[in-house]
Amino acid sequence: MAGIRIRALSPTEQPPMHLLLLADPSEELVLSYLHKSRIFVAEKAGTIVGVLVLQPQGQQAEIMNIAVAEQQQGQGIGRLLLKHAIMQASKQKIKQLVVCTGNSSLPALSLYQGCGFSVVSIDEGYFLRAYPEPIFENGLPCTDRIKLRLEL
Ligand SMILES: CC(C)(COP(=O)(O)OP(=O)(O)OC[C@H]1O[C@@H](n2cnc3c(N)ncnc32)[C@H](O)[C@@H]1OP(=O)(O)O)[C@@H](O)C(=O)NCCC(=O)NCCS
Structure with missing residues (x-):
């Protein structure tokens, strides 16, 4: 995608907390x-506009x-970040994401499944137990945690 650069965040840089x-x-x-x-960022004209955090856990990550900055969403940046993470994980012989x-x-949910992930489990009521305040997104209450997996 023109004008977008995906790179690893260096240990001396501050993670973009506003995006996280x-x-x-x-x-x-x-x-x-x-x-x-490992933290990857998407940069546009020198500004960080997206972030992806990948935690290796043995043969899994x-x-x-x-996250992508709100005004930059819907332009393919999230998909670029996810594809980059998949490629990096493959290079490191990770078996599952x-x-x-x-x-x-x-x-x-649409992004992950569009990149090949499948739903493997649903933890009903997880967000009601884990967070003190109710969460609403896209006009829906966020209650259940959905786990997805991609075999590499
Ligand atoms: C999820 C998120 C990272 C996607 O980033 P993005 O740059 O907007 O996504 P892209 O433009 O790369 O779109 C890739 C795919 O995501 C899905 N998608 C993106 N925006 C969507 C929307 N508003 N509604 C439904 N699907 C959407 C589509 O499948 C899209 O593929 P398509 O363009 O072929 O339809 C972004 O919406 C975001 O930062 N959301 C807030 C943070 C968040 O919820 N993070 C995930 C927590 S698990």
Whole structure:
């Protein structure tokens, strides 16, 4: 995609917290996984407009967070980030990629399945138990956690 560069965030750079919070409303939770993850960013004209966080766990890796700046969504940046993470995981001999999302995260559910992920389980009521405040997205209550997997 013209004008978009995907790269790894260097350890000296600050992670783009404003973007990470679009995918996960808990800064505490975000901070709990950032230090053990690889962070990829999408850059446009020198500005970070997207982020993906990948946490290796043996032969598996989990996508902990993916987000694109609101005004840049719908232009293919999320798909570029996800394809890049899939390619990087393949190079590192990772066998499976997993990702968890909410029942109300309709763009994310569509993005993952469009890139070959399949639903493997549903944790009913997870978000009601895990977060103190109710979460609403796309006009829907976010209640259940959906796990998807891609075999590499
Ligand atoms: C999910 C997200 C990262 C997608 O990024 P994006 O750059 O907007 O997505 P893309 O433009 O690359 O679109 C790729 C695919 O995603 C899906 N998608 C994107 N926007 C969508 C929308 N509004 N409704 C439904 N599907 C959508 C489609 O399958 C699309 O493929 P298509 O263009 O062939 O239809 C972005 O919407 C986002 O940052 N959302 C907020 C954070 C979030 O919810 N993260 C996921 C938490 S698990």
